[in-house]
Amino acid sequence: MTSPATRAAARSYGGERALTMTTGLLLLLLGVGAALLGYGVFGEGRAARAVLDPQVLRTLVDWQLAARIGAIVLGLVLLAFGLRIVFATLRPEHHPDLALNPTRGHGVLVTAGAITEAIATDAEQVPGVSKARATMVGDEEEPALRLSLWLEDGTDVKQVWREVDDTVLRQARESLGVDHLPTAVRLELGAAQRQRVR
Known part of the structure; x- marks a missing residue:
């Protein structure tokens, strides 16, 4: 069983990995x-003998039509x-839209992009955050979030994480009306600006 954080971190390739x-x-x-x-x-x-037993070869010769049909099938x-595996691998990842207050009959559908x-x-x-990108993944019943943050040089990572967790993610959960929003956060530290020599 995968944890919610694992589901948020990356697209699930469980079937492909198992295969x-x-x-x-x-x-092997x-x-x-x-x-x-x-x-x-x-x-x-034994190593010098044919791969297929002579009895098997004789049977295949006797039943050539059935053997050919079986091979074609x-x-x-x-x-x-x-082809099924190829199409499953190439299909676009699902980004769920969430329905707010669906029990009242007049719920509002909020798109994943919004x-x-x-x-x-x-x-x-x-x-300290210079750029951010968010992606909704999962499904409508169990949405998850991927959040990529690009930090300015010299930023206090702990302070940024505290602010993101206490403010951004809490507001997101409250706005969406969910108790849990599994989130994978990717931080990228900015490189120091290069000084030009004159």
């Missing part, structure tokens, strides 16, 4: 098996599975 890990483990096991076969662990003459299934623009504007008012 990659499973594929990697299978290929195949590689280890081939190495053990080559070193003669399964018998001295398997290829199509793998193609569809691969929310993030307001939060970024509030964050830029914090002393």
